[in-house]
Amino acid sequence: MDCQAGYAKRLLEVNLSDKNIRTSPLEDKMLMKFLGGGGLAAQLFLERFSPGTDPLSPENPLIVMTGPLVGTRLPGTSRFAICARSPLTGFWGIGTCGGNFGPELKFAGYDGILLEGASEKPVYLVVDDESVDIQDASDLWGKDIYDVTDILKERHSGTRKPKILAIGQAGENQVLYASIANDKAHYIGRTGMGAVMGSKQLKAIVVRGTGKVLPALEEKYEAVRSSVMEKCKSSMVAQSLQSMGTAAAMDLGMMTGDVPIRNWTGAEFEGSGQIGGPAMTADYLTKVHACYACPIACKRVVKVDSGPYQTAEGPGPEYETCCTFGSYIENDNLEGIIKANELCNLYGLDTITCGATIAFAMECYEKGILTAADTDGIELKWGDIDAALKMLEKIATRQGIGDILAEGSTRAAKKIGNGAEDLVVAVKGLELPAHDPRGFHGMGLEYAVGYRGACHLQHMSLYIEQGMSSFEEAGFKDDYIGTESQGKAEMVLLSQNMGVPASSICLCVFAYACMDVQDVADMIHSVTGREFSAQDLLDAGERIWLLMRGMTNLMGATGADDRLPPNSLIPLEASMSAGSVPDMDLMIKEYYALRGLDANGVPTMEVLKKAGLTALADKLYAGK
Amino acid sequence: MAHTYGTDEWDKAYQEYVANRLASESQPYIYFTPEWVTLYEKAVREDAKYKEVAKAWEGSVVLHIQAKPEYGLVQDTYLFMDLWHGDCKYMKIVPSEVGKNGDFVITGTIDRWIMVGKKQLDTVKGMMQGKLKLKGDLPTIVRNVQAAMRLVDLSSDVGGKYPDELSPDEVESLGKTMTEMDEQFGMA
Numbered sequence: 001m002d003c004q005a006g007y008a009k010r011l012l013e014v015n016l017s018d019k020n021i022r023t024s025p026l027e028d029k030m031l032m033k034f035l036g037g038g039g040l041a042a043q044l045f046l047e048r049f050s051p052g053t054d055p056l057s058p059e060n061p062l063i064v065m066t067g068p069l070v071g072t073r074l075p076g077t078s079r080f081a082i083c084a085r086s087p088l089t090g091f092w093g094i095g096t097c098g099g100n101f102g103p104e105l106k107f108a109g110y111d112g113i114l115l116e117g118a119s120e121k122p123v124y125l126v127v128d129d130e131s132v133d134i135q136d137a138s139d140l141w142g143k144d145i146y147d148v149t150d151i152l153k154e155r156h157s158g159t160r161k162p163k164i165l166a167i168g169q170a171g172e173n174q175v176l177y178a179s180i181a182n183d184k185a186h187y188i189g190r191t192g193m194g195a196v197m198g199s200k201q202l203k204a205i206v207v208r209g210t211g212k213v214l215p216a217l218e219e220k221y222e223a224v225r226s227s228v229m230e231k232c233k234s235s236m237v238a239q240s241l242q243s244m245g246t247a248a249a250m251d252l253g254m255m256t257g258d259v260p261i262r263n264w265t266g267a268e269f270e271g272s273g274q275i276g277g278p279a280m281t282a283d284y285l286t287k288v289h290a291c292y293a294c295p296i297a298c299k300r301v302v303k304v305d306s307g308p309y310q311t312a313e314g315p316g317p318e319y320e321t322c323c324t325f326g327s328y329i330e331n332d333n334l335e336g337i338i339k340a341n342e343l344c345n346l347y348g349l350d351t352i353t354c355g356a357t358i359a360f361a362m363e364c365y366e367k368g369i370l371t372a373a374d375t376d377g378i379e380l381k382w383g384d385i386d387a388a389l390k391m392l393e394k395i396a397t398r399q400g401i402g403d404i405l406a407e408g409s410t411r412a413a414k415k416i417g418n419g420a421e422d423l424v425v426a427v428k429g430l431e432l433p434a435h436d437p438r439g440f441h442g443m444g445l446e447y448a449v450g451y452r453g454a455c456h457l458q459h460m461s462l463y464i465e466q467g468m469s470s471f472e473e474a475g476f477k478d479d480y481i482g483t484e485s486q487g488k489a490e491m492v493l494l495s496q497n498m499g500v501p502a503s504s505i506c507l508c509v510f511a512y513a514c515m516d517v518q519d520v521a522d523m524i525h526s527v528t529g530r531e532f533s534a535q536d537l538l539d540a541g542e543r544i545w546l547l548m549r550g551m552t553n554l555m556g557a558t559g560a561d562d563r564l565p566p567n568s569l570i571p572l573e574a575s576m577s578a579g580s581v582p583d584m585d586l587m588i589k590e591y592y593a594l595r596g597l598d599a600n601g602v603p604t605m606e607v608l609k610k611a612g613l614t615a616l617a618d619k620l621y622a623g624k
Numbered sequence: 625m626a627h628t629y630g631t632d633e634w635d636k637a638y639q640e641y642v643a644n645r646l647a648s649e650s651q652p653y654i655y656f657t658p659e660w661v662t663l664y665e666k667a668v669r670e671d672a673k674y675k676e677v678a679k680a681w682e683g684s685v686v687l688h689i690q691a692k693p694e695y696g697l698v699q700d701t702y703l704f705m706d707l708w709h710g711d712c713k714y715m716k717i718v719p720s721e722v723g724k725n726g727d728f729v730i731t732g733t734i735d736r737w738i739m740v741g742k743k744q745l746d747t748v749k750g751m752m753q754g755k756l757k758l759k760g761d762l763p764t765i766v767r768n769v770q771a772a773m774r775l776v777d778l779s780s781d782v783g784g785k786y787p788d789e790l791s792p793d794e795v796e797s798l799g800k801t802m803t804e805m806d807e808q809f810g811m812a
Binding site for chain 1: 770
């Protein structure tokens with residue numbers, strides 16, 4: 001079925017308990033208000049499900065959602081979001097990734113899939129245009145992500161190979177930060193959506209569609225596409241990503257104090273030059289890979305030919321992974337990082353939380369909080385990638401101490417005790433991504449107030465504060481000094497309003513970084529046919545941010561959760577941030593006032609009603 | 625008739641021209657003039673920190689300053705730096721067809737280069753934001769970003785008079801100098 005004007009206007013609903021399958025309409029008003037992706041998923045959850053649901057129970061839905069631009073040939077629009085209450089954090093969970101699953105789902109004629117209930121035995125879902133079927137996955141349970149993807153592609157090859165979403169053994173074992181993979185190369189890692197999928201005994205989703213996504217305004221669409229394609233091709237950000245991948249940020253980040261070291265307690269790491277983008281490009285890159293219709297092609301395909309870290313040719317580590325399995329644990333062996341990345345991909349683990357949790361365990365070990373008796377004899381010493389790889393496998397299979405670390409660092413610390421809590425580097429239970437708030441104070445504020453916990457993607461602060469993109473036309477200053485806190489609340493608020501819609505229309509932030517806000521508004525206008533201005537985009541951003549923040553509040557978060565962990569606030573005199581520490585009290589006070597959050601960190605009734613979020617307001621203020 | 629670049633004749637004439645400029649002009653020199661380039665070359669050659677961070681660097685770097693007649697920059701300027709393993713073999717203003725073919729060419733308007741000199745624009749940020757354009761292998765630049773940053777710092781430390789600070793007489797004089805160089809050395 002073709003999607004007219006960007007939307008299929010229907011949702012595929014699958015109940016895995018009673019095997020009921022149906023489609024339901026998505027109303028225009030709701031689509032334009034919440035756009036798609038995370039925003040639309042949050043509104044669906046709010047309307048139909050309880051925020052108090054156990055994240056790993058059948059009552060927690062798993063919502064796969066695309067956006068209006070997905071399936072067009074506009075650059076960076078191949079993404080999709082998967083949402084649920086997070087088993088890792090207990091708050092609103094959302095992960096996004098690119099690839100080809102989102103477009104294919106649109107081609108099959110669905111904006112999203114809502115999965116409810118849980119199967120009694122392993123199953124997988126097959127969506128082939130109008131034909132939707134739940135099939136037995138007994139023979140697939142226990143297999144890794146690469147194997148199951150290959151098997152299902154072959155089994156359902158037909159006239160054209162389908163696109164696959166799958167979990168690995170970590171998802172089956174409900175490791176709380178299990179990931180979901182699209183065609184082996186693209187991962188939804190953050191907030192543990194793979195564990196929710198595993199709890200439903202849903203091994204995979206196979207989708208194939210033959211329809212098209214048709215823009216409403218063909219001429220405008222072609223004009224804006226031509227313009228933004230040119231911007232993406234000529235942008236240095238895009239060229240950097242294409243030539244070195246995201247790991248280019250390692251070399252540049254060391255110059256600015258952006259790279260966390262030694263579980264965020266270190267200031268210097270001489271091995272950084274050996275584990276970044278240029279090194280990977282020179283020694284291990286076999287080819288580059290792009291998401292659907294993307295001219296940037298940031299994805300690395302790498303191979304370690306021989307030795308103890310030999311790998312098959314496959315997806316290479318991103319910057320974050322080079323940090324969590326590199327600088328976080330003081331490992332300068334890139335082959336070891338590539339191996340860790342491959343194992344995380346095979347088992348289906350979020351490389352950020354996994355590496356960060358191992359770094360946390362290493363600091364526990366250094367301080368004597370954990371000993372070899374606790375770790376099945378593994379000496380968790382800094383720099384030892386072999387120990388990290390052994391721990392990774394224990395986590396994926398929940399063996400020994402891996403069973404505790406599979407809960408993420410926040411929950412693991414509570415079980416370990418003896419001061420381990422002080423060594424956790426997470427906000428709202430989500431481990432910090434690898435951008436140090438001591439070098440960039442605005443990022444610290446983003447981490448603190450983020451609705452899904454510490455997040456580097458659901459906003460544009462990373463690009464704006466680091467100067468990769470300026471977006472002066474949107475109201476940002478020409479230049480921000482990373483180690484200053486003044487003025488950052490305003491920057492963060494605007495960057496959220498500008499960036500949050502990206503996770504709802506499902507636009508890649510790398511492509512966004514090459515464009516203007518007006519370009520994004522023009523893309524939405526040309527595809528949907530609706531009048532849509534840059535201000536409309538910012539208004540939608542505010543609305544969706546408040547919605548997701550409110551969801552996290554409904555799930556129990558308060559202002560007390562808007563705090564950075566101690567390790568990330570230690571002044572590091574020898575680092576490039578030269579002892580700088582963000583003034584969190586100042587920034588949070590200013591931010592709450594600008595955003596309209598009360599002293600408990602909850603959006604006020606007034607600000608919610610102004611944003612048109614009456615249903616959320618009613619739930620947040622029920623009985624008050 | 626201009627001398628032919630790459631010949632001994634060109635080199636000799638250029639050296640004589642620079643020597644005359646050094647004798648006739650007083651400091652602070654105007655940024656990107658041949659006499660200013662000699663100070664910059666000396667600073668890079670004598671900088672221990674540059675030698676250390678640039679020890680892996682191989683290849684020429686060209687700063688391309690786009691013309692702005694209001695400042696006296698009547699044509700584009702190409703500052704060619706022959707850099708190798710922490711050494712600076714030479715720096716000079718070169719003809720456009722030579723400059724364009726440097727291993728790494730960074731292009732910007734004079735106003736952008738002034739911002740770089742005044743440390744109001746970070747070179748890496750400037751390139752990412754498209755305010756400065758890079759031609760050349762980006763991974764090599766990233767791998768040697770400390771060397772690149774040190775080069776920029778030194779250009780700022782050398783000091784000088786920025787083209788946007790010139791009096792009308794100085795603007796006219798700079799224009800004449802550039803025209804004269806074009807006539808002698810085929811810069812355009």
